[in-house]
Amino acid sequence: MALRTLQVAPGFMRFMPKEYQDLVENGPFGRQVKLSDVGTFKEILEEHPMCEGCAMAFFIRLALMGLPNPEHTIMVGTAGCGRMALSQAAIPFVYGNYCDTNGVATGLKRGLAIRFPEQDKDVVVMAGDGGIADIGFSQVMHSWFRKEKFTTVMLDNEVYGNTGGQESGMTCRGTMVKMAPRGKQFDKIDMLGLARTAGVAYIARLTPANPSRVVSTIRKAVLVARKIGPSYVQVYTSCNIEYSIPADKVLDDARQVEKERYGYLEIVSEEAGAYLESVAAEGGEGR
Amino acid sequence: MAEMDPCSIGPGPAGLLPPSAASCGVVLPRKGEGLVEGRIVGEQAALEVMARELLTRKHPTVFPGPLVLWDWRDGVSPKAAAVLELAEEIPGVQIIPMPDYRPIYPKIDPEAVINPCHPNLTIWHNKIEVCVFVGVHCHYANITLRMIRAGTNCYTVTLCHSAGHEDSMASLPFCGAEQVRALTGTIRRLKRQGLRPLHGEARGIRLTGAQQAVQEGLVWQHGDGA
């Protein structure tokens, strides 16, 4: 019973730091929280060392609210900015080498399936565009070909943020960034098309401009990965540092990029769609 | 060349990066044995040393780790109760938890937690000169103990649930509630026999500033008054 790991041993509560007292008494574990409840519960992620106003950090916070069962979820990250927030979240976080997320997630998912055949354990990869589409490409594609049942989320800031702003495969053609002195010479990699070809069951592309859509998209992606097959969510999370976006203009930028080129797109397999409908019909969120 | 002597593992500061005790030839005790400053002794002898150090050094502190803080499986709560009972017997004691192992950002509150990524912030801030670790996973205990030995003068006692710790000054392996109670018993006996605790007859566990503020519902900002 995972929730036992959230009970403080008798007599020790008064020595616990405030954030843990709050998490234990008022965390989002073992119950459904909604975006509209923000402020009434203790969030899985609060303080973190990412840049002020970073859209990626904002997205991660929302995404963690979307997890259907955080008490049975494991996050997998890698080198890149997102790990800085993920390592502070009140949820297990695995961090290996740059490129290994989808291999590690495969092993985690299979190991957990051996040990807990009766209990769904959700595994969610969250890594940068470089981690997913460049160095981790092979492991991502093969996890999809093998139909591994976990969710892959690309934090697409269209650049290598963590190493100071070099070109990634997801940078838009023509953009001048480091190591692309004449502007990027080829198109943004079509990861959604590749996901579809590989038979990913639930595919979504979005921006954090609409927070409640972030929450519901992540929820759907995790539910589908639990029962049907791999899911992939690609989210535009601008890098305010490398693209010089003022911290208070980050959401304006997200709205504009969504309108002009990123849009909202969902590609749902028949089986996944039927499953999501059945979950909705039960009125439940897959608990 | 001279044969390598087993290191003597006393309180530090031992320098920037002293070699690990294991690489100096200190070996782990077996069941029924203890380790005191790098040497294998009997369990009772280890308990005597632990009790004496806890009573006679400044600002004794219990550092309970995740395995005893969280009531995650049967058997934890009796051990947790034994740890609290032990603390009650040490005048002037504080309890500062190690609830998890992540490096804490943006900064830790050394009156609220001890953390294996930067344990000395807590030791220095609270001027802790003797402490007990209990319920910490061995990997994190070992790196913590090594950093404390490197950078502070704190005497480290470990009540390990598993094989024990070479880098702590006094270590007992395979500790359940029973061994924790045995240490409590030894402390009581030493006091009965006339050992005067450094912190006098003070009873009860002292709350840190952070813990007091939380209890009183105040907003505590580390650094304000500390």
Place this chain on the structure above:
Amino acid sequence: MDGAGNQRVVTPEYMFFEAPRTRSYITGSEAANEAVRRANVDIAIAYPITPQSETMQQVGELYGEGYLKDYYRAEDEVGAFSAISGASRTGVRCLTASSGPGLMRGLEVIASWPGHRLPLVFLIMCRAINAPLSIQPDNLELGYMLLTGNIVLHAENQQDFFDYTLAGFVISEKCEVTLPVAVAVDGFFVTHARGWVEMPSAELKLPGRDGYSEAVPMIDNENPPIRIARDAPIQKSNFISYQMHAAWQQEVHAAQERARPWVARYLDELIEVTNPEAETMIVASGSAVSQSREALRRAEEMGTKLGLIKIKSLRPFPREELRQACRNAKHIIVPEFNCAGWLNREVRATLYGCADLHIADGPRVFGGITMPTEMILEWACPGKQGR
């Protein structure tokens, strides 16, 4: 099929020391497979490469027969080693394997296992790594393994490969060790050749892994703390983060030290010495030991007594044992199957300043040939042995 369901769990002590054994004439690959059959392995993941493939194909059959709970062919070695690291974090018993080029491809991951404190067994069927491509036996890759923090055992023959593999799982999962154990063997010479192997009954198996008694928390959401950044990335550059990283690295090497008593117990010491009083000592590991045994026999026929020190464990390295065993020696040779002479360097570093002796810089063969006994004799008894 439920192969594992028909097996009886016995203690490691019973399995290694008490269970009656029967003899089979099998290849090294088969010997490793028989160890896996008795090891209660949960999951095996690997990418094929000669000469490793034999064993990992057979392990696939074990999976088909129900001895393992999961198994797959990975996309490549980086994928295999990453995935097995994920599985190990969940507390299941893990196996992977590779050879020369595959090992080199996955080296970043292999070198990260110890810091992540991942118990698993990694079989290495040694093979040449240099260009031009060669599938021949040569154990240069072990030179790289020595720096990774993994425990590294080097089997001489089929029997060792069986015994070390089985023991590897037990050593790897000891709380104070909690490290990956690599069990190496020289490809072809051992993997594809037959030898006599004594094995306990196939109806016995080791107890399963108990992840909750290891040095780090399992990643399963069932044990504390709920915040598990087990492999915590240190994100600041300051003294505290340097010190933490340093203490962490020291801990990996301390854990290797703590493995010594277990390696000694289950492998019957870290070294084996023949003719301890000899003035000329051959120090060898892997199949070079077998060739050296033959050299000892031939030298004895010629009236010369040579000594032999078999190094079973490369990490932890038997420092004190080697110094003791060489205290009467005047002359040391180190036959190896690689061009770099990694064992020679270990021996020199260990014996430096300890005794007044001469350490020859060889003999070595590489590229696939077996070491002729004559070659060892030429180095061991210079002048005495003409061709």
